[in-house]
Amino acid sequence: MLQFLIYFLGLVAIGLAGWVNRTFGDPTIDQILFHLRFSDGAAVEMSTIFLFTFVVEVIAFPLLLAIAAALLHHVVAQVRPQWRKHVLRALPHVALLVGVAALLMQFSVFSYAAAQLEGDRFAQAYVNPAAVRLTDGKPRNLILIYAESMEDTYGEKALFGNDLLAPLRKLGGTSFDSYQEAVGANWTMAAIVATQCGVPLTVYSEYDIKRRDGGRVFLPGATCLGDLLQARGYRNVFMGGAPLSFSGKGTFLRDHGYQEAYGRTQWKEQGVKATELNVWGLYDSALFERARNKLDALHASGQPFNLTLLTLDTHNPRGFLSPSCASRGAKDFEGIVACSSSALADFVTFARAKGYLKDTDVVILGDHLAKPNSAFDKLQQEGQRRIFNLFIAPTRMQPNARELVAFDIFPTVVEMLGTHVDGDRLGLGFSALAGSSDSLGIGRASRSDFASLRGSGVYRALWSPQHLPAAVHTKLAAAIAAK
Incomplete structure (x- = not known):
């Protein structure tokens, strides 16, 4: 169950990064957080335009992939030598790290953090x-x-x-x-x-x-x-x-x-x-x-x-x-x-x-x-x-x-x-x-x-x-x- 959850979170992060890119291009952190803070009910009402693709690309598709990945993980873990089991155990965490990295890159977090070090x-x-x-x-x-x-x-x-x-x-x-x-x-x-x-x-x-x-x-x-x-x-x-x-x-x-x-x-x-x-x-x-x-x-x-x-x-x-x-x-x-x-x-x-x-x-x-x-x-x-x-x-x-x-x-x-x-x-x-x-x-x-x-x-x-x-x-x- 834990392996499935980690796979799912990683795939959701990857799906979210891809969905944002295909839907909005390259929004910044400021843009995303500004809308979350300063949009009131209008944002919820108008979000229905993007709701279907969000559900499919960010929730449904990653869910199916996570189920498949968890099942395959379980099957392979039964037949592989011990040293390969250690590698296999790390795969869900790798998927999660890849997903988080994809999100950070999509929202330009690294350049945003670097900008904090600049003068006024x-x-x-x-x-x-x-x-x-x-x-x-x-x-x-x-x-x-x-x-x-x-x-x-x-x-x-x-x-x-x-x-x-x-x-x-x-x-x-x-x-x-x-x-x-x-x-x-x-x-x-x-x-x-x-x-x-x-x-x-x-x-x-x-x-x-x-x-x-x-x-x-x-x-x-x-x-x-x-x-x-x-x-x-x-x-x-x-x-x-x-x-x-x-x-x-x-x-x-x-x-x-x-x-x-x-x-x-x-x-x-x-x-x-x-x-x-x-x-x-x-x-x-x-x-x-x-x-x-x-x-x-x-x-x-x-x-x-x-x-x-x-x-x-x-x-x-x-x-x-x-x-x-x-x-x-x-x-x-x-x-x-x-x-x-x-x-x-x-x-x-x-x-x-x-x-x-x-x-x-x-x-x-x-x-x-x-x-x-x-x-x-x-x-x-x-x-x-x-x-x-x-x-x-x-x-x-x-x-x-x-x-x-x-x-x-x-x-x-x-x-x-x-x-x-x-x-x-x-x-x-x-x-x-x-x-x-x-x-x-x-x-x-x-x-x-x-x-x-x-x-x-x-x-x-x-x-x-x-x-x-x-x-x-x-x-x-x-x-x-x-x-």
Whole structure:
């Protein structure tokens, strides 16, 4: 029985490592533990998408193998010489060690442990946005769209037969040739934080997730895009398909200047049709339909605004085929990608036809590279995968950086909207609209400097409950009024 249990635990560990890799790619310890701490009931509800493969690959298959291994072990132990019995006795433990090693490697535990020995490099590189001089010009509105798992590789005709992103490319605008996935910014919530606050997301304990008045707070000491815009009179609105509780998204938005936020729960409360929802949330076509109405209202108000959207149809492992996309002929994951990009392009075309883009800039970003999905084998044939990005403004931008990472989006968008950033830096990011990009360098995306921030006092201070959003907003507003 003991031998069976040891075999089973080892095989479960191996199965879990393989299942995580096939399902999510290479998640870090921070990502896993963050979701365990900061996802509430939404994670349980949405985990049904992966439940079947988990049960088969992590429990059922290892169980059968363990039974077979234990039986074979018992039979062989009866006929082998004594010295071989000692070797045989060690085999279950070897299987367990192999399984544990596979898990440690899958979650990059060894590199994570090595990072703990590094100095506080975050403190050396971080530029506090609250301390940066910002010179305001004529404010422009912002439409910021995060396209789930959207990467440039989907546009490779040699891989997919045609350009799945063709509708987006026809919009015009400017794309940076190399928008790379950075450490600490390679999953959805981390990408949102990185692009809006200029910092990685790495939180994994109750010590890090501070509480205020019985509830959680999200980076209360950080100054982010929503904070800067709210202090300048903007109305910040977020609209996404998935629940706001997932990954602490709603808490982040609340704490950083967003006055309105809509997710799966809010859509259900508004009485959306059953055909507009999937197990994850609102289909993209339904999201953009509601975003059109919100955009009309925001623009008609005359108040500067930031409308942030987050799609979900192209989420792994199989995507979500909406009735709308099915009616357009989409049948598989590649069809969903093409349909989602078309729906996104139609939304921007709608805004342009209404004349909104005369005073409104559009930024479209993939949140990260695609995770394992049914088209993943084709994606991996591309030697240099890059995240999709598109900036649409009346004056064509002149990219000055050879490599852009998520942290750079924060100062770049601020300057794009008409506010000059003294020193061209916010957080860890460099503005791509700066006069010189020499300081950006190459290879920033793959550096592990910020893979672990547990030892950084400066990063830890960003989670301090002493820095409340209201205080940040008041300080920023006072600074603007004093100019």
